[in-house]
């Protein structure tokens with residue numbers, strides 16, 4: 761209740777990777793500033809942006825299950841109302857964006873240093889950006905911490921008429937590689953918050 765803006769329980773560094781033009785910078789601006797830009801000028805200057813959010817921990821879910829079995833509906837609502845205050849943690853996400861270096865395959869290891877999560881983004885209308893996913897996974901294996909949590913993100917889901925990668929193909933590859941998966945649209949603001957929330961929650965649960 762007495763929190764001020766700069767207070768947080770955890771700081772998580774998340775990196776955005778994937779081919780040029782898939783929408784990484786717009787996913788970042790949508791999430792941190794609720795902005796989208798139609799022109800495709802490559803990112804200049806921005807190293808990272810931050811956003812602070814609440815994540816409720818695993819214990820509340822277990823508690824919720826117990827409440828479901830043991831108490832009346834009214835008590836469950838009481839539980840729901842009270843739990844977040846008890847269990848929610850404040851997480852500051854520091855999300856790193858490339859400044860277009862991905863075009864030249866010149867991302868340095870400093871970019872990956874300290875990262876606990878990665879969003880591997882492809883464009884659902886460009887098969888090549890999906891196929892390159894394997895290369896990006898290799899890059900992560902070479903440069904990032906071996907425990908990094910990776911989520912695969914198929915962006916531009918608003919462009920259904922131009923789709924070149926099915927949602928199933930995305931899901932299948934993600935499962936094969938042991939990654940979580942979502943399709944997003946930075947343009948329509950679809951699943952962008954959800955992608956960050958789920959990767960941050962996953963990281964939080966792993967370290968606790």
Ligand code: GDP
Nearest residue numbers: 781782783784785786797798800916945946947
């Ligand atoms: P980056 O190179 O991966 O950072 O990609 P950008 O964020 O610069 O986006 C490249 C282009 O794709 C820009 O013209 C964006 O407007 C466009 N774009 C990004 N996200 C979406 C989306 O969800 N839907 C559509 N239709 N276009 C998008």
Ligand code: MG
Nearest residue numbers: 784785802803
């Ligand atoms: Mg960019």
